[in-house]
Amino acid sequence: xxxxxxxxxxxxxxxxxxxxxxxxxxxxxxxxxxxxxxxxxxxxxxxxxxxxxxxxxxxxxxxxxxxxxxxxxxxxxxxxxxxxxxxxxxxxxxxxxxxxxxxxxxxxxxxxxxxxxxxxxxxxxxxxxxxxxxxxxxxxxxxxxxxxxxxxxxxxxxxxxxxxxxxxxxxxxxxxxxxxxxxxxxxxxxxxxxxxxxxxxxxxxxxxxxxxxxxxxxxxxxxxxxxxxxxxxxxxxxxxxxxxxxxxxxxxxxxxxxxxxxxxxxxxxxxxxxxxxxxxxxxxxxxxxxxxxxxxxxxxxxxxxxxxxxxxxxxxxxxxxxxxxxxxxxxxxxxxxxxxxxxxxxxxxxxxxxxxxxxxxxxxxxxxxxxxxxxxxxxxxxxxxxxxxxxxxxxxxxxxxxxx
Amino acid sequence: xxxxxxxxxxxxxxxxxxxxxxxxxxxxxxxxxxxxxxxxxxxxxxxxxxxxxxxxxxxxxxxxxxxxxxxxxxxxxxxxxxxxxxxxxxxxxxxxxxxxxxxxxxxxxxxxxxxxxxxxxxxxxxxxxxxxxxxxxxxxxxxxxxxxxxxxxxxxxxxxxxxxxxxxxxxxxxxxxxxxxxxxxxxxxxxxxxxxxxxxxxxxxxxxxxxxxxxxxxxxxxxxxxxxxxxxxxxxxxxxxxxxxxxxxxxxxxxxxxxxxxxxxxxxxxxxxxxxxxxxxxxxxxxxxxxxxxxxxxxxxxxxxxxxxxxxxxxxxxxxxxxxxxxxxxxxxxxxxxxxxxxxxxxxxxxxxxxxxxxxxxxxxxxxxxxxxxxxxxxxxxxxxxxxxxxxxxxxxxxxxxxx
Numbered sequence: 001x002x003x004x005x006x007x008x009x010x011x012x013x014x015x016x017x018x019x020x021x022x023x024x025x026x027x028x029x030x031x032x033x034x035x036x037x038x039x040x041x042x043x044x045x046x047x048x049x050x051x052x053x054x055x056x057x058x059x060x061x062x063x064x065x066x067x068x069x070x071x072x073x074x075x076x077x078x079x080x081x082x083x084x085x086x087x088x089x090x091x092x093x094x095x096x097x098x099x100x101x102x103x104x105x106x107x108x109x110x111x112x113x114x115x116x117x118x119x120x121x122x123x124x125x126x127x128x129x130x131x132x133x134x135x136x137x138x139x140x141x142x143x144x145x146x147x148x149x150x151x152x153x154x155x156x157x158x159x160x161x162x163x164x165x166x167x168x169x170x171x172x173x174x175x176x177x178x179x180x181x182x183x184x185x186x187x188x189x190x191x192x193x194x195x196x197x198x199x200x201x202x203x204x205x206x207x208x209x210x211x212x213x214x215x216x217x218x219x220x221x222x223x224x225x226x227x228x229x230x231x232x233x234x235x236x237x238x239x240x241x242x243x244x245x246x247x248x249x250x251x252x253x254x255x256x257x258x259x260x261x262x263x264x265x266x267x268x269x270x271x272x273x274x275x276x277x278x279x280x281x282x283x284x285x286x287x288x289x290x291x292x293x294x295x296x297x298x299x300x301x302x303x304x305x306x307x308x309x310x311x312x313x314x315x316x317x318x319x320x321x322x323x324x325x326x327x328x329x330x331x332x333x334x335x336x337x338x339x340x341x342x343x344x345x346x347x348x349x350x351x352x353x354x355x356x357x358x359x360x361x362x363x364x365x366x367x368x369x370x371x372x373x374x375x376x377x378x379x380x381x382x383x384x385x386x387x388x389x390x391x392x393x394x395x396x397x398x399x400x401x402x403x404x
Numbered sequence: 405x406x407x408x409x410x411x412x413x414x415x416x417x418x419x420x421x422x423x424x425x426x427x428x429x430x431x432x433x434x435x436x437x438x439x440x441x442x443x444x445x446x447x448x449x450x451x452x453x454x455x456x457x458x459x460x461x462x463x464x465x466x467x468x469x470x471x472x473x474x475x476x477x478x479x480x481x482x483x484x485x486x487x488x489x490x491x492x493x494x495x496x497x498x499x500x501x502x503x504x505x506x507x508x509x510x511x512x513x514x515x516x517x518x519x520x521x522x523x524x525x526x527x528x529x530x531x532x533x534x535x536x537x538x539x540x541x542x543x544x545x546x547x548x549x550x551x552x553x554x555x556x557x558x559x560x561x562x563x564x565x566x567x568x569x570x571x572x573x574x575x576x577x578x579x580x581x582x583x584x585x586x587x588x589x590x591x592x593x594x595x596x597x598x599x600x601x602x603x604x605x606x607x608x609x610x611x612x613x614x615x616x617x618x619x620x621x622x623x624x625x626x627x628x629x630x631x632x633x634x635x636x637x638x639x640x641x642x643x644x645x646x647x648x649x650x651x652x653x654x655x656x657x658x659x660x661x662x663x664x665x666x667x668x669x670x671x672x673x674x675x676x677x678x679x680x681x682x683x684x685x686x687x688x689x690x691x692x693x694x695x696x697x698x699x700x701x702x703x704x705x706x707x708x709x710x711x712x713x714x715x716x717x718x719x720x721x722x723x724x725x726x727x728x729x730x731x732x733x734x735x736x737x738x739x740x741x742x743x744x745x746x747x748x749x750x751x752x753x754x755x756x757x758x759x760x761x762x763x764x765x766x767x768x769x770x771x772x773x774x775x776x777x778x779x780x781x782x783x784x785x786x787x788x789x790x791x792x793x794x795x796x797x798x799x800x801x802x803x804x805x806x807x808x
Contacts, residue, residue, distance in 0.1 A: 024678070045674050056520070275420035
């Protein structure tokens, strides 16, 4: 079956016992479209993974107040309005959920996804890892102003020497790290291979994420403008692992997923040295991502407990727009980046966890509004799709506010 | 750290962030001692895996009537008696559980294992897969007397042409399949690589289990004596997948793990074509294996429902001793093999699911006695360890009967 036919019917991917070769997802094609339509719900069937245990249960209660928004009319661009149901289909949605005033009001699954299936978070993993850092800071185990080599002495030998934990949280180190997803020669290509996501190219390739970090060089002083460098999250994760003596998947389980009362186990992809990929390897269910978002909405509280310090949560929407640098765009004209969240607008305290191929947790505390969208776009990045999604969320939010 | 030091302290395996190279478990060393001490509780961190969903919960109740048997004196061989606690330590136990008259009376975890951690079942997976076949036979979806090519027409081109489902369940086909775990040239070596457990050796190696089956040849008429051939379970699994249109991990979830009210998700390793390895790739918790065993003890009933037909369960202990052939041994002088269970003694209806490196579910319905032992022996097979384990179980059983 040619790839074009697979595009027309993603249900053919990995269909069969065994599936015919052309329909198989492999370590070479798994994160390319159209194969991502299957693989982002089945990452563990492709890569080694570590469990984020949800605990012995029962899951925490999610309040529900369903509204049928399927027919809501949306203006997503210059074309004719579409309904919300059509928009979800056209934007390669796998799962979409909206919460307002503490209750889930809309929840839809497409492309074979179901409520109990974990979906790849991509860089939404970064925001979750950062929130874990917030917990550890509150407990005095991590100092945001400490240089990373205070936790991982080996980092003194690479470009991260002298960079602080907070600079890593804000992606404001001075390390050279080109993030061009389609360029295997860029540093992010090297990181992708080191993380086990893609096969190694040469024996000189670093064989795991830790070795990859140690090869990076400093290009300019730490503390300059924001520049998106995925690996900065991994630097942070190693600091947390050394500070606690625990691996990342265990920490996320103990400090976030269990306290949140998650419904299902989550998981991380692990590299050949067993490191859980903080920068993009987490997988969890739509409703568990929603619990994480609701906890952010409620100042770090959920499931009857304060999980993350309120002060750390309250600070998330206040990034430095002046330092946003080249990331200023038509999509985020008033944007900033802070604590591994994208800030839509600091005045209205609206911020987001974002991942390539259309992953998003949208957090608007002032409006008690949460949206979670997990997708399998055909592109890593798309300004048009990002802008359309934000317009849709604004319309839904306005509808809910108008509706009282 | 040399391997000998790792043997002395298995806690050093994969310890560190990242662990030093000598302490790392890799795709090359994972199922060799001493690395199996870590890996059998962390298979998913090494290999791709498919979830066996336990369902939305809550887990079914396991009745408990704890007895402290730690100090029970045991004669395991010619040496001095040892306590049960010592025996568990010396026999490389990870988890051990005894149930009597429907209640768990003893449950111990060693070597870092905990109640929520899945442990590799090895060939205990075969007995679980076979029990699934019992369910599908009860529903008329699988006919034990049908030839396997009735379900998988491609099998007509290989040595399995004409072998029946029941012959596969009893490992009585006439297919040539040498099961010498330490010989990479034997057919089981080829299967190991095809299943993704070990790296391929050559481009001519079959790249997945289905292709491996298609390369096997018939050596003698089907229906002869029992001969242990792991792949026969995979032949059965493909028949069930084709008969139902569902993959094995989904079937085990829907037909066994969910009805049993399992406590945690289980999982299978998957090969490069996404096939869940029926012959040895399942992983589940000690208590969920116990649920499976208790269901066998109670004629296929558990969690308030008949999960497997009572008639199929009742037939499990009645194998043909005359056909046991070369498998007769000092360990099992009265043994037989039927429905992918090892029969200790057909008169007392005692039967077992067994896996290499010391995996066991021991089912004695006449005495309402169940034992589950998951281990990481330093050897694939050991008559001495097997015999010692059976003697220990007999002693415990006698103690309970005497005490009860």
